[in-house]
Amino acid sequence: MTTPAGQRILEQASALFYAHGITAVGVAGIAEAAGVTKKTLYDCFGSKSALITAYLQRRHNQWWAELQERLAERPGVDTVFDTYLAHSQFDTELGCGFQRAAAELPHDHPAFAVIRAHKQAVRDELERLTGDPERADFLFLLLEGAVARRAFEGTTEALEYARGVAADRPTSAPTAD
Amino acid sequence: MTTPAGQRILEQASALFYAHGITAVGVAGIAEAAGVTKKTLYDCFGSKSALITAYLQRRHNQWWAELQERLAERPGVDTVFDTYLAHSQFDTELGCGFQRAAAELPHDHPAFAVIRAHKQAVRDELERLTGDPERADFLFLLLEGAVARRAFEGTTEALEYARGVAADRPTSAPTAD
DNA sequence: CTCCAGGTATACCGACCGGTCTCGTCGAGA
DNA sequence: TCTCGACGAGACCGGTCGGTATACCTGGAG
Known part of the structure; x- marks a missing residue:
């Protein structure tokens, strides 16, 4: 959660959720924007809901x-x-x-x-x-x-x-x- | 657009879009709720965007x-x-x-x-x-x-x-x- | 009688959904 | 040195997305 990757994920997720809407943005897109794999995203946050x-x-x-x-x-x-x-x-x-x-x-x-x-x-x-x-x-x-x-x-x-x-x-x- | 089927589609779409959000609702679900096939929906409205x-x-x-x-x-x-x-x-x-x-x-x-x-x-x-x-x-x-x-x-x-x-x-x- | 609009049913398309999995790598701390 | 947590690469899961195609049925107007 406090790891650098987690931070980048949260930053990108914030930008994307705000700009395009929460439902319209997929976890794969967030991971890619953060330069991270989906696995890391799920290791850090557990679910899209938690993110x-x-x-x-x-x-x-x-x-x-x-x-x-x-x-x-x-x-x-x-x-x-x-x-x-x-x-x-x-x-x-x-x-x-x-x-x-x-x-x-x-x-x-x-x-x-x-x-x-x-x-x-x-x-x-x-x-x-x-x-x-x-x-x-x-x-x-x-x-x-x-x-x-x-x-x-x-x-x-x-x-x-x-x-x-x-x-x-x-x-x-x-x-x- | 003014056909009975078109009316039912629009009614169901309205209820679903409002209740669950536009992005979260799929055309298949709308068609099913209206008792209509996707083809009819597309014949009437052409696209989800138009709907x-x-x-x-x-x-x-x-x-x-x-x-x-x-x-x-x-x-x-x-x-x-x-x-x-x-x-x-x-x-x-x-x-x-x-x-x-x-x-x-x-x-x-x-x-x-x-x-x-x-x-x-x-x-x-x-x-x-x-x-x-x-x-x-x-x-x-x-x-x-x-x-x-x-x-x-x-x-x-x-x-x-x-x-x-x-x-x-x-x-x-x-x-x- | 014929034609056609307005349907139904269903299969299909490529892309994407959220989520899980295995395997491998790398660097820091004990 | 060895281990362990953090991460990358990428395949995989069942299911849904918007949208299209083919084939068939039916009732009413010309």
Whole structure:
């Protein structure tokens, strides 16, 4: 799992799962991309299912680390939005990896718990930052809407708009232009 | 396409694509569920890709018809939310079929245009109902966030909360319980 | 009567699926 | 020196993928 080969497998699996979808990507393709045989892949992860779980866990860990780093030097709600915005530079226009995975995986798949935990963590972080559960719920709603829209609009427009709304502007005030 | 067999194929394809994901469902399974041979399926639709497009088009048409019906007897923004809420009774906890499809399909897939058109239509309808593009954008954001959350939370809680926010309540006022 | 659309049944295609297996190699630690 | 874990090469498994082909049946319209 911590071996160099295991690392390469996880990296390639992450890239491929995110880019093409979990179901659409085969273990043979992952192994080949990692310069590894299927045997090594199965020695390291045991099953495709476990590899999927590891992929989402890794994705959460990386994203969370970046969020905490940014929050450390500039605490506040809009740093959360900024992290999504910055992340979208290499997350491309495909949208949130967890939303994408949630759309493909059955709800009782072991990896689905990782998705739920990730989203819960984000919501809880918003509550920690605002000290207001109600407001956290609202901001979380904006966030999810914005990243969902990025998936089919292909731009960060909605995300930037949502950040503007979150920046304490009252519900109805315009922010555009 | 309009033949009885074609209809049954489309119905079964819709149910299976939505429930298990587009990539995960094979044409053989669809044909079997429709009580039809693969040849008939290919005579009617030509390819899996075209069947996917037809599935999303049909889904849009059905949903749109229901929305207009409801709007006719009770115009207003919250009827849009109510339609999602009512729809979720047979859409189950899996979330928006268009968001699910968008997560699986490459952005240049012919069916992706149907997804974009559907979402655009919803946004435009909100603009028509409010007469305010800015407010429509905001409501659309709430809507997308709520249906996205339904996908991994498995409840309509976020949708009901969003309807509360949309019912002109100012951003920060609580609505829970 | 004839023709044809709309079917059924079934075999087939090459490619790929997730997963297992054997065999061999290589380098580091006891 | 010997062993053991990490890995490569590659064959193999049963099954499914999207898609095509051949042959046959049937009911209704010309």
